Amino acid sequence: MEAWYAHIHGALLGRLDAQRALYEALAPRVLHTCKRYFADEADAEDAMIRTMTTMFQQLPTIREVKALPAWLRRTAVNECLMELRRRKAEWVDVADFPETGASATDALHDREALWSLLRQLPEGYRTVFNLYALEGYSHAEIAQQLGISEATSKSQLSRARQWLQRRLVNFSLQ
Amino acid sequence: MSPKDLDKLFRDALSEGQAAPHPEAWARVAANLPKAQHKRRTLWWPYAAAASVAMAVVGTWWMLASRPEAAPSQQLAASNQQPATSSQLPAASNQQPVTSNQQLAASYRQPATSNQQLAASSHGSAALELAYLPRMEADEWEELVPLLKREVRAEVENPAPEVPRRRYAQLASSVQNVWAAVSEYREAEVPAEVTVEVHVPAVVLQRINQTRTLAENLTESWKTVSSRRSH
Numbered sequence: 263m264e265a266w267y268a269h270i271h272g273a274l275l276g277r278l279d280a281q282r283a284l285y286e287a288l289a290p291r292v293l294h295t296c297k298r299y300f301a302d303e304a305d306a307e308d309a310m311i312r313t314m315t316t317m318f319q320q321l322p323t324i325r326e327v328k329a330l331p332a333w334l335r336r337t338a339v340n341e342c343l344m345e346l347r348r349r350k351a352e353w354v355d356v357a358d359f360p361e362t363g364a365s366a367t368d369a370l371h372d373r374e375a376l377w378s379l380l381r382q383l384p385e386g387y388r389t390v391f392n393l394y395a396l397e398g399y400s401h402a403e404i405a406q407q408l409g410i411s412e413a414t415s416k417s418q419l420s421r422a423r424q425w426l427q428r429r430l431v432n433f434s435l436q
Numbered sequence: 437m438s439p440k441d442l443d444k445l446f447r448d449a450l451s452e453g454q455a456a457p458h459p460e461a462w463a464r465v466a467a468n469l470p471k472a473q474h475k476r477r478t479l480w481w482p483y484a485a486a487a488s489v490a491m492a493v494v495g496t497w498w499m500l501a502s503r504p505e506a507a508p509s510q511q512l513a514a515s516n517q518q519p520a521t522s523s524q525l526p527a528a529s530n531q532q533p534v535t536s537n538q539q540l541a542a543s544y545r546q547p548a549t550s551n552q553q554l555a556a557s558s559h560g561s562a563a564l565e566l567a568y569l570p571r572m573e574a575d576e577w578e579e580l581v582p583l584l585k586r587e588v589r590a591e592v593e594n595p596a597p598e599v600p601r602r603r604y605a606q607l608a609s610s611v612q613n614v615w616a617a618v619s620e621y622r623e624a625e626v627p628a629e630v631t632v633e634v635h636v637p638a639v640v641l642q643r644i645n646q647t648r649t650l651a652e653n654l655t656e657s658w659k660t661v662s663s664r665r666s667h
Contacts, residue, residue: 278466285465290454297455311461315468376449395443396451423439426446430437 267327274321281318289314291331292338298392299342301381309345313338339397343407346389379429387422394419485661492657496650500643 266287272280292313296306316337317330324330383391389408393399394415399407404415437445 276470278469281466281469282462285462289457289461289465291452293457294453294455298450306455307457307461310457311464314465318465318468319470373449376446380446380450391446396447420439423442426442427437430442 270321270327273318285314288317288331288334292334295335295338296342298380298396299339299346299389301385301388305345306342309338309341312341316341335397339393343389343393346385347409379426382429383422383425386418387425390415390418391422391426482661482665485657485664489654489657489661492650492654496647496654499650500647 264287266284269280269283269287273284289310293306293310296309296313297303300306300309313334317334324333380388380391390404393404393407394401401412401415401419404410405412408415410418
């Protein structure tokens with residue numbers, strides 16, 4: 263039972279205060295999800311606003327309140343992907359990819375550092391990495407969602423990991 | 437670090453989280469909120485006020501009408517009804533023993549002028565009490581209640597020949613229902629001026645006082661209602 267459950271009923275009745283409370287409770291999570299996909303904060307916020315608008319419109323159709331966060335996250339990801347597709351992100355196709363060795367960054371759990379690293383990733387890398395590692399999509403799903411081949415998805419993921427690992431090593435050296 | 441460890445590292449750290457949106461973002465969400473299902477708010481208090489006033493009116497009438505009435509055949513200005521009741525009269529009334537009851541002739545003219553002519557035979561105090569009775573804040577009532585806003589010009593004889601309601605005769609026959617009779621007259625559009633002769637025993641004076649209190653309460657309620665309505 264989370265605190266925002268109480269506002270669902272009022273929001274369904276169209277009460278502005280309840281809608282506002284629901285927004286205040288859920289928007290930060292959505293914005294976090296969106297920010298993982300965009301380097302520009304304004305883009306992330308746009309996606310968040312579209313997601314929240316969709317949520318308020320779809321609210322009467324949502325049966326299970328507990329499922330709302332998961333629904334929101336899925337919707338947010340879709341919103342981000344739609345925007346990325348619209349921009350026709352450049353998918354750098356990498357034929358072969360040398361596996362790097364393990365790095366000494368196991369101790370690195372600095373959330374802020376990881377956050378900034380993720381957001382510094384090139385757009386194509388970041389999208390695939392997000393979908394695969396953080397949302398748990400398969401390569402087939404990613405390929406379908408982004409309109410790319412599975413091979414592209416895999417290579418983008420490898421590139422992303424490579425890029426991140428290199429940066430992580432740099433972090434650990436500092 | 438293996439790819440799986442890398443994924444896990446990021447997933448654990450960043451999969452869930454919160455980020456504060458700009459304050460302006462809410463306005464953009466609010467602009468696209470679905471239309472609220474407005475429940476029409478029903479104003480209940482005018483109905484409550486009207487109902488309470490109606491109940492008070494009906495209650496007053498009922499109290500007046502349910503007094504034991506004299507026989508309908510009695511004349512309106514029946515003098516010397518009951519010589520026995522003369523003993524119940526207030527001490528202030530020092531009338532002759534021949535006319536056992538106080539005699540009051542109240543004539544109600546046009547509401548526009550609202551002249552209350554009250555010819556009290558000899559008893560000022562009783563006349564004052566009575567004078568209050570047919571008035572009932574008539575001017576205010578006529579402004580507020582269209583039902584009562586009718587000209588009354590009835591020359592009452594014993595009993596009036598062209599009275600449209602039998603109820604009138606019944607009421608008028610009872611001295612205790614004088615006011616009710618007058619208002620019946622006013623409602624009945626009898627085209628003449630009303631002259632009511634009243635013979636008042638002490639019990640009736642008591643009743644008159646009660647009626648006056650009721651009338652004051654009613655006026656109070658009306659003032660409350662109309663002032664609320666105007667706000």
